[in-house]
Amino acid sequence: MIPFIVTAFVAFLFYLVLVVGSGSVLFWSWEEIIAGVIIGLVTGVIARKIFCRSENYRMLHPVRLIGILIYICGPFLVELTKANLDVAYRVITGNVRPGIIRLHSGMKSDLALTMLAHSITLTPGTLSIDIDEKNHDLFIHIIHLNEGDEKKEAFEAREIFSYMNIPAWIRRVAE
Known part of the structure; x- marks a missing residue:
């Protein structure tokens, strides 16, 4: 479960960095935030074993x-x-x-x-x-x-x- 959460969160943050400055909620629009959550969750499901290979999260x-x-x-x-x-x-x-x-x-x-x-x-x-x-x-x-x-x-x-x-x-x- 932890690899999924970490991967989804990092993907969500990465998405927000890519679309920064185009919205009304701080730097993003509500649509972008929702899209970021969806993309983060999908990425978390697909890449959790690639991004977090072991229980070592030192990076x-x-x-x-x-x-x-x-x-x-x-x-x-x-x-x-x-x-x-x-x-x-x-x-x-x-x-x-x-x-x-x-x-x-x-x-x-x-x-x-x-x-x-x-x-x-x-x-x-x-x-x-x-x-x-x-x-x-x-x-x-x-x-x-x-x-x-x-x-x-x-x-x-x-x-x-x-x-x-x-x-x-x-x-x-x-x-």
Whole structure:
């Protein structure tokens, strides 16, 4: 019952965020609120086993949710901006030397590894292409390998993200 309630409530809140600002009751109309309740209930029935896989609801803790927002709006946005500028520079100058590297993530949970893989994929110039589930390593295609990097067996995550320690943020939030 708890997975259904949690999933329905999160779906309802997500729906309200998507339709904010178009009504007369605070920011929504009564029709939108009723539609949100119906969509939330249907989503709760369909996705309760997907959204809440176990009895561990640690990611619904408000401190962790605030941590995710701080991570996205802070260090990840900085890295994203730097990567955009770097890719633009490489496209203009033609200074591209693509390659695939093995990244030792050091993550212990699947959620943390998934967050790191998605953060890497969302960053321009990088793409997570595979995961070694035994060692929690990622294989990443990057737009530019430095001289001698192709001889390295594995990279550390701090070598990919140059400014902020992105893996430490992900560990704080997800592990």
